Amino acid sequence: MEAKGKFLHETRIAVRWGDLDFYGHVNNTIYFRYFEQARVEWIERMGYRVGPDVPTGAVIINADCTFYAPVNYPATVIVRMYGGEPGRSSAMTWYELYVEGEDRLYADGAAKVVWMDTATGKSVALPDTLREALS
Template sequence: METDRKYLFTTRIPVRWGDMDFYGHVNNTVYFRFFEQARVEWIEGEGFRVGPDVPTGAVIINADCTFLLPVNYPATVLVKMYAGQPGRSSVMTWYELYVEGDERLYATGSSKVVWMDTRTGKSVPLPDTLRARFD
């Protein structure tokens, strides 16, 4: 992870029985949902609505995850979110995933968040109030 990253947010998410796959651990696609949930909660916590009817909002142009340990049901995951220095319309975000009550790191991830005009599909500058959060 980038050394100049800034801590933004932590969320707790219960693992559901249906999150598991045939092998009895959380399916790899669900980790991206955990990261997404953290990102949405953080954006909403900063005062921005997330939904199809907003004029501008955050979209992801890439995402990755490194799976270090399997997560099993029952559990509650902790997702910590970090960000780098913002550009004109985007910011890199990183995620660390833990299981509550266990200090081991279960997964890491990242995504590039771009602020977009939802009508045109084109990038727009990050809102000043959001940009100020990174200073």
């Protein structure tokens, strides 16, 4: 994973039975949901609503995840979110995923977040409060 930016948020998420794949591990797609949950919580904590009826909001234009060890049920995952230096309308975010009670890094990932006008689908400047939090 690229060097982490500034720590922004941490969340705990209970692993659900439905998160598992055929092999009894958390399905690889679910890790992106865990990262998304951390990102949405942080955006909402910063005072912005997330939903289809907001005038502007965050979209992801690129995301990746590296899996180091499988997460099994039952467990609670801890996701730590970091942010990079903001551009005009975007910023990089990084994620670390742990299992509660363990020091081992189970996965890490990244996502480039772009702030956009939801009516036009075009990028707009990051709100000042998000820019300040990322700087």
